[in-house]
Amino acid sequence: MKVIRCLLYFYLFCFSLPALAIYDLVSINVTPKTNETEFCFYLDSKQHDALYLAFSQDYQNLTFIDENQDYSIFDGSHPAYFLKKDNPKSLPMNAKCFTKITLNTKLSNMQLYAVVAEPEEDVVKSAENNALKYVRFFDGFASLPEHEKQWTVMVYMVGSDLEYGLGSLKGAASQDILEMVQGSAQLTQDNVNLVLTTGGSTRQAWKTVKRSVIQNGQQYVLEDLGKQNMGQPETLSNFVTWATQKFPAQHYALILWDHGVGAKGIGKDTNWQGDVITLPELKHAYQDILIQNNKLLDTVIYDACLMGSIEVADVTSNIALTMAASAELEPSHGLDYQYLLTQIAAESPQSGIDFNTIAKTGYIEHAKNKKTYNTSQITYSILDLTKMPQFRTAFSQFTTTFKDTLQQKGTLNYQNLSRGIIRAPAYPYKKSSGLSIAATNSTFSSTTGIVLDSLHKINDTVISIDLYNILQTVDGGLGQFKQDADNVLAALDQLITDYETNENVKQVKTDAGRISINIDLSYTDYLSVLPEPYQQFHDGLVYYDERRQQDSSRTEGNNICFNGAICAFAQWLELYLDDVLGIEAYYGQQIDGNAKVHLIEHDFYTYQTEQTQSINLPVDGYKACQYQLCNEQSCEDITVSKHHNLLTAEVILNESPAILTFCPLDNEQWSVCQVVQQYDGIWGRDSVLYGGENITPLLMTLSQDVRIQATVQKNQPFNVEQPNTLFLKRNCDIQKASVWALHYGNSSQATIDLLCDDADCVCTENDTDEGCQNIGHKAGVFLNVDF
Numbered sequence: 166m167k168v169i170r171c172l173l174y175f176y177l178f179c180f181s182l183p184a185l186a187i188y189d190l191v192s193i194n195v196t197p198k199t200n201e202t203e204f205c206f207y208l209d210s211k212q213h214d215a216l217y218l219a220f221s222q223d224y225q226n227l228t229f230i231d232e233n234q235d236y237s238i239f240d241g242s243h244p245a246y247f248l249k250k251d252n253p254k255s256l257p258m259n260a261k262c263f264t265k266i267t268l269n270t271k272l273s274n275m276q277l278y279a280v281v282a283e284p285e286e287d288v289v290k291s292a293e294n295n296a297l298k299y300v301r302f303f304d305g306f307a308s309l310p311e312h313e314k315q316w317t318v319m320v321y322m323v324g325s326d327l328e329y330g331l332g333s334l335k336g337a338a339s340q341d342i343l344e345m346v347q348g349s350a351q352l353t354q355d356n357v358n359l360v361l362t363t364g365g366s367t368r369q370a371w372k373t374v375k376r377s378v379i380q381n382g383q384q385y386v387l388e389d390l391g392k393q394n395m396g397q398p399e400t401l402s403n404f405v406t407w408a409t410q411k412f413p414a415q416h417y418a419l420i421l422w423d424h425g426v427g428a429k430g431i432g433k434d435t436n437w438q439g440d441v442i443t444l445p446e447l448k449h450a451y452q453d454i455l456i457q458n459n460k461l462l463d464t465v466i467y468d469a470c471l472m473g474s475i476e477v478a479d480v481t482s483n484i485a486l487t488m489a490a491s492a493e494l495e496p497s498h499g500l501d502y503q504y505l506l507t508q509i510a511a512e513s514p515q516s517g518i519d520f521n522t523i524a525k526t527g528y529i530e531h532a533k534n535k536k537t538y539n540t541s542q543i544t545y546s547i548l549d550l551t552k553m554p555q556f557r558t559a560f561s562q563f564t565t566t567f568k569d570t571l572q573q574k575g576t577l578n579y580q581n582l583s584r585g586i587i588r589a590p591a592y593p594y595k596k597s598s599g600l601s602i603a604a605t606n607s608t609f610s611s612t613t614g615i616v617l618d619s620l621h622k623i624n625d626t627v628i629s630i631d632l633y634n635i636l637q638t639v640d641g642g643l644g645q646f647k648q649d650a651d652n653v654l655a656a657l658d659q660l661i662t663d664y665e666t667n668e669n670v671k672q673v674k675t676d677a678g679r680i681s682i683n684i685d686l687s688y689t690d691y692l693s694v695l696p697e698p699y700q701q702f703h704d705g706l707v708y709y710d711e712r713r714q715q716d717s718s719r720t721e722g723n724n725i726c727f728n729g730a731i732c733a734f735a736q737w738l739e740l741y742l743d744d745v746l747g748i749e750a751y752y753g754q755q756i757d758g759n760a761k762v763h764l765i766e767h768d769f770y771t772y773q774t775e776q777t778q779s780i781n782l783p784v785d786g787y788k789a790c791q792y793q794l795c796n797e798q799s800c801e802d803i804t805v806s807k808h809h810n811l812l813t814a815e816v817i818l819n820e821s822p823a824i825l826t827f828c829p830l831d832n833e834q835w836s837v838c839q840v841v842q843q844y845d846g847i848w849g850r851d852s853v854l855y856g857g858e859n860i861t862p863l864l865m866t867l868s869q870d871v872r873i874q875a876t877v878q879k880n881q882p883f884n885v886e887q888p889n890t891l892f893l894k895r896n897c898d899i900q901k902a903s904v905w906a907l908h909y910g911n912s913s914q915a916t917i918d919l920l921c922d923d924a925d926c927v928c929t930e931n932d933t934d935e936g937c938q939n940i941g942h943k944a945g946v947f948l949n950v951d952f
Contacts (some may be wrong), residue, residue: 191216191279194370195386202386206279207369208250209329215246218279247279307378307385309411310358316509316520317358317414319405320345323395323423324366325433326844327497327852335852337497338363338371341422342384348506350382357510358412362404365395365423365434372436374400376407396432396440398450405450406457416463418520419485422499424847425469427592428476428683428691429627432469439845444480444691451484461486464517466524470494470850471592473546474681475632478660479557479695482550487517489524492631492681493544493670494593494841496851500524501531518662521547529665538667540811540826540839541851542594544678546664552656557696559656563636563649564701568708570646579712583911585638586684586709587746588772589630590677593841593848594670594808620686620710627688629681633657634674638774672768672809686710716912720744724918725947727936736926736936736944738918742779744910746772748946751867751905752789755922760903762865762875763792765806769906770946779950783942784920786927789902790895794862794883797890801880803862805893814893817861817879818842825860826851827893835893854888867905873917900924906946920944 194205208216219227228238231245327337345359364374374393377386393400405419423432430443442450455461465485467477473492481488504527514520525545532538571579620628636657639650657679666678683691684706692700724735748770753762770782793800794814805814805827812827812835823842827835839851854860861882867873885891903922909915920926926944928937936943 192368192370193279195375196389197386205369206248208248209369215249216279217244218247219244307380307383307387310413313413313415314358315356315414315513316416316418317360317408317412318418318420318506318509319408320359320361320420320422321395321401321404322361322363322365323432323434324363324368324371325423325435325439326366327423327850328366328371329368330366330435330844335497335855337499337850337852338366338422341499341502342379344502345379345506346382346384348503349379351503351507352510354510356513357506358408358414359506360408360412362395362400364393365432365436367435376404378412392436394434394437394440396434396437396442398442398446398453401442401447402450402453402457405454405462409458416514416517416520418464418466418517419462420466420468420500421472422468424849425467425472425490426847427471427474427627427629427681428685429688431467431472433844433847439847441847444476445694448480448483448694451480454484462517464488464520466490466500466521468495468499470848471629471681473544473679474629474683475556476683476691476695476699478548478550478680479553479699482553485517486550487521488548488550489521490546490548491544492546492592492629492678493542494848494851496532496535496537496541496543496839497853498531498535498537499528499850501527504531518547518549522663525663525665537839537851539669540828541667542669543667544664544670546679547662548660548680549662550660552660556653556656556660557698559649559652561696561698561701563646563653564698564705566646566649567702567705570643571705571708571712579709579716580911581640581643582709583713583913584746584772585635586630587911587913588638589635590670590673592629592631592681594673620684620706627683628685629683631674631677631679632682633676633679635682637676669809669811713912717914718910718912719914719916720908720910721916722908722918722946727934727939727943727947732934736921736934737947738906738908738920738945739947739949740908742776742948742950745770745908745948746910746913747908748782749907750784751865751907751917752784753865753867753903753905754789754791754898754901755903756791756901760867760905760922761791761802762804762867762905763790763802764788765804765865767806767808770948777950780948781940781945782948783936783940783945784904784906784926785942786902786904786921786924786944787897787899789899789904789926790897791901792893792895794860795892795894796883796885799881799883800894801862801883802864803880803893804865804877812893815863817863817882819858823860830892833895833897837888837891837893854885854891856886856888858885859883860885860891867917873905873919875917899927902927904944908946920946 192207192209194207196203206216218230221227228236229244230236230247232247237245322338324338327335328339329335349359359379361377362374363377364371374390374395375386376388377384409417421431425431426441428444430441430447432442434440462485464487465481467490471492471494473490477490478488505524508523509520512523514523525547528545532541532543571582633654636650636654639647641647661679664679670678686706689703692703720740722738722740725737725739726732726735727737750766750769751762752764753760792803792805794803803814805812814825816823816825818840821843823840825837826839828838829835837854840854841851842849859882862880864878864880865875866878867875883891902924904920904926905917906920907915907917921944928934928941928943934943
């Protein structure tokens with residue numbers, strides 16, 4: 166049996182929270198060589214100043230290694246540090262390697278520990294407590310398995326800016342590795358191999374590509390391949406081929422970990438200008454894997470955002486029997502690898518579907534435990550890719566008649582299909598808070614407020630909408646085309662064996678969250694590796710987009726009094742019901758002659774089919790408050806958006822667009838509980854704020870020439886020294902309350918109308934206004950079925 170030199174990259178001797186934090190503070194670069202293993206330590210935290218190393222043979226007595234690599238047995242006094250920062254509070258943009266240590270035979274049978282601490286009393290306390298707060302990063306050597314196991318799980322982990330980026334140490338990849346290590350320490354059966362490839366990040370220890378095995382509560386780095394691009398298909402296919410040859414099993418699962426961009430691809434190697442494995446490259450990798458192995462994998466899981474798309478599923482069917490992914494953004498924690506590993510070993514799943522069910526259960530419970538389930542747009546789908554041929558057949562018939570149907574009856578079919586495209590939920594849902602609303606000639610997804618300058622979004626993430634929902638909106642009057650849409654729905658029900666969405670998604674659309682489809686006309690590279698129906702669908706979208714851009718119609722209305730009553734001021738906007746696809750309510754304040762929008766209510770109204778009764782939509786003037794983002798020193802005005810129960814705001818974070826999510830506190834205040842940032846057009850996972858980041862609040866203001874127009878201004882930036890000191894607060898001065906309605910129809914040409922200002926939309930105690938007397942509100946929108 167060949168013995169491979171290796172070491173534990175991340176191991177927790179005692180799984181305590183203080184120990185978990187060490188991987189936010191120090192990076193350990195491990196390089197296995199022929200006769201030795203080299204360690205480099207990078208103290209890349211500005212919270213602590215010194216790194217201490219110690220070794221032990223009996224898990225009790227510690228011997229410390231000082232900066233000269235001399236040894237001293239701990240005697241209760243202050244131990245010598247191994248490395249220390251020259252500038253205690255500095256955090257270089259690129260972590261610095263202070264020193265290195267080469268293990269020799271004297272230490273080959275020892276357990277090595279590390280701790281980052283300040284002040285030194287913490288080190289002493291840890292040492293006296295038998296190293297329970299230390300991380301054990303070396304304890305012997307690994308070997309290749311002697312027999313075939315039931316499962317080999319292969320994780321392709323591109324650290325990117327999720328591990329380290331823009332001055333903030335994220336550590337999301339390292340935390341998932343810790344979960345894997347913890348899970349492997351708890352296994353009672355030796356029936357699972359867990360191997361991974363790491364790299365793709367500018368954090369030290371992630372600049373080269375390493376192959377590792379995790380077993381018995383340790384991570385062993387088996388190979389360091391040097392600088393390789395993890396955005397290239399060969400890096401992926403070579404890893405899978407190596408893993409299946411070295412770690413044979415009855416079943417194989419491949420997990421791709423990083424950013425996801427749907428039809429645009431996956432991964433973002435920040436060592437190679439953010440290179441992504443595009444969909445054509447992904448298919449190339451999968452074909453190479455199949456040639457080498459001559460066997461389909463049991464499953465491919467995408468632990469990445471937005472990869473639950475039909476285009477990704479079609480490409481994945483070239484290598485796997487099943488697939489699991491999310492159509493939405495993922496929280497930074499992603500899958501629960503500790504749960505996944507322990508449950509696979511315990512349950513011994515016999516198929517990819519069973520494997521994916523375990524992954525899905527762990528993901529959902531992980532989100533609930535991490536408190537991200539209610540603050541994120543959680544979706545997760547399991548696909549049986551053996552049903553892909555049936556889907557392709559149904560989809561082919563659908564797309565063949567798609568463009569023809571648009572052209573056959575002119576305006577009628579264009580309007581019917583436009584309603585479906587506009588109303589289908591867009592992904593990522595959090596992408597828009599409506600702050601780009603001033604754009605003309607734009608397409609909206611009314612359930613999400615997303616603004617699309619036509620269907621061309623150059624230098625941005627792909628535009629994905631919910632495939633299931635758009636098929637559901639095909640009108641019954643379209644004859645055979647309606648039947649074709651229903652056939653695709655039936656095929657999707659066979660393809661998607663299980664899915665889950667939380668209430669945030671269900672409130673957008675009951676059946677949303679299964680799978681998405683790309684409608685971005687500016688990105689077409691992926692079409693070359695997909696069957697012809699995808700090109701046919703694209704061609705239909707081109708025609709639709711041309712029609713939409715030529716359509717300059719707007720929803721127009723009249724100012725009326727409530728139910729025709731005589732009133733001094735017209736506070737109601739009357740619109741024709743069938744013309745309106747969506748309405749958003751803008752609440753704000755008139756301050757010094759400036760109209761400031763502080764709250765956007767996206768779900769004020771969305772189009773409903775077969776509506777036969779007129780609708781009163783009152784607005785609550787008491788919502789027209791001032792929102793401000795504050796730290797301990799100052800506050801700045803901000804525009805926030807309400808999506809059902811979810812409160813978010815668009816900001817600039819470290820010079821990149823980002824979305825903040827707020828969680829309620831007491832006294833009309835909210836904490837910043839999550840942030841989703843965009844890097845180079847790619848939306849990241851949900852994460853938390855870190856110290857040292859800069860946030861610029863954005864505020865929508867309204868002005869009027871011929872029409873009311875919206876613009877966005879940047880307010881003064883905040884430096885986030887301590888994330889928990891940043892909060893949102895609300896001040897309500899009813900005398901300044903103002904409300905507007907943004908409404909649009911088939912063309913998506915938006916019109917903004919003033920409903921009230923200077924508090925004249927707020928009912929008072931003895932108000933005789935008809936609206937106040939009948940429904941408790943004196944302003945709103947009246948949707949008339951007979952205009």
